[in-house]
Amino acid sequence: MADHTIATVELGTGGPLVGVQGLGCMGMSEFYGDTDEAEARGTLQAALDAGVTLIDTADIYGQGANEEFLAPFVAAHRGEITLATKFAIDRSAGDDRRTVRNDPAYIRTAVEGSLRRLGVDVIDLYYMHRRDPGVPLAESVGAMAELVERGLVKHLGLSEVTGAELREAHAVHPIAALQSEWSLFSRDVERSAVGAAAELGVAFVPYSPLGRGFLTGAFQDAGADLSAKDFRRFQPRFTGDNARTNAALLEPVRAIAAEHGASPAQVALAWVQQRADVHGLTVVPIPGTRRTTRLLENVAATRLRLAPEELAALEPIAGKVAGDRYPDMSSTSAARE
Numbered sequence: 001m002a003d004h005t006i007a008t009v010e011l012g013t014g015g016p017l018v019g020v021q022g023l024g025c026m027g028m029s030e031f032y033g034d035t036d037e038a039e040a041r042g043t044l045q046a047a048l049d050a051g052v053t054l055i056d057t058a059d060i061y062g063q064g065a066n067e068e069f070l071a072p073f074v075a076a077h078r079g080e081i082t083l084a085t086k087f088a089i090d091r092s093a094g095d096d097r098r099t100v101r102n103d104p105a106y107i108r109t110a111v112e113g114s115l116r117r118l119g120v121d122v123i124d125l126y127y128m129h130r131r132d133p134g135v136p137l138a139e140s141v142g143a144m145a146e147l148v149e150r151g152l153v154k155h156l157g158l159s160e161v162t163g164a165e166l167r168e169a170h171a172v173h174p175i176a177a178l179q180s181e182w183s184l185f186s187r188d189v190e191r192s193a194v195g196a197a198a199e200l201g202v203a204f205v206p207y208s209p210l211g212r213g214f215l216t217g218a219f220q221d222a223g224a225d226l227s228a229k230d231f232r233r234f235q236p237r238f239t240g241d242n243a244r245t246n247a248a249l250l251e252p253v254r255a256i257a258a259e260h261g262a263s264p265a266q267v268a269l270a271w272v273q274q275r276a277d278v279h280g281l282t283v284v285p286i287p288g289t290r291r292t293t294r295l296l297e298n299v300a301a302t303r304l305r306l307a308p309e310e311l312a313a314l315e316p317i318a319g320k321v322a323g324d325r326y327p328d329m330s331s332t333s334a335a336r337e
Ligand SMILES: NC(=O)c1ccc[n+]([C@@H]2O[C@H](COP(=O)([O-])OP(=O)(O)OC[C@H]3O[C@@H](n4cnc5c(N)ncnc54)[C@H](OP(=O)(O)O)[C@@H]3O)[C@@H](O)[C@H]2O)c1
Pocket: 023, 024, 025, 026, 027, 032, 056, 057, 129, 159, 160, 179, 180, 206, 207, 208, 209, 210, 211, 212, 213, 214, 216, 218, 265, 266, 286, 287, 288, 289, 290, 291, 294, 295, 297, 298
């Protein structure tokens, strides 16, 4: 591997070797306003050139459009990437009537759709995106394990599950990765999920490690800063008084960034890497970006080390954040702890 590429790590015990930072592709199709397609495609190539190999999508991003968008890139680089997608959030009845589906029949249908849209015959890492507590976990993971047996999926992952749920699932079939929100602003996973992942040898894939962009220092007030198509206009942390409170919390992040000649985004990414070291587990954060310059900035954060006193200065931030991670927290792991 050339010098300019990032280090690699095993994604869970016995899992694929991936770059220590992955790429979240959600924003390329939905949620964060308009996308310049050529720029987004350039970002994918820049990621690969930098050694970023874990490529993250889901069947709901753009209602399949994100998987279709990725297909040409996947076809050109099939052997060089670890392709991750997800099922479980059913938007077919409209966005105001989304449901979480974990039943085996749904899983068997969902995987066919993802394989078709991605243009592949096997998915490297297949996640259950959300948990429906109405379906026994062993049934859902059992159905996912059947996909492995059928050769449609190589490794299994879960998203937004508690530590107890991760243990239960892992006893049915090895889980390679747990993907949940983990950042300077969102640390509820440290209550049980992180410890369970460390104990079981499951890799942790922090999603929204930049707090959906808030930790980059770009936002003060959602009404003023975000386009009409941007779903963050409805996120509690981005709106009104909460946004002002949360923007003020970034002061130590900015100060530490200035000390290192780095950006707040890089400090946020270095923090999650080092927080994982404290817990003794492997992390592969998947910051989302559609721009090559930001991709390179994020990748460079894998080489940033924060000093113990800097980590201490960042420690109180999460406890002071105003507003929940979602307007409706009912399908997060935190709601079941
Ligand atoms: N499992 C789940 O339930 C779940 C939930 C949410 C997300 N995810 C996955 O996690 C990935 C990452 O999460 P996310 O995209 O929600 O949030 P994020 O990575 O915390 O932040 C993404 C936002 O930050 C901006 N950004 C990225 N790098 C930047 C930089 N260096 N400087 C300034 N701004 C920067 C991006 O804008 P630009 O794109 O314009 O650069 C985008 O608006 C997603 O793409 C998705 O694959 C999973």
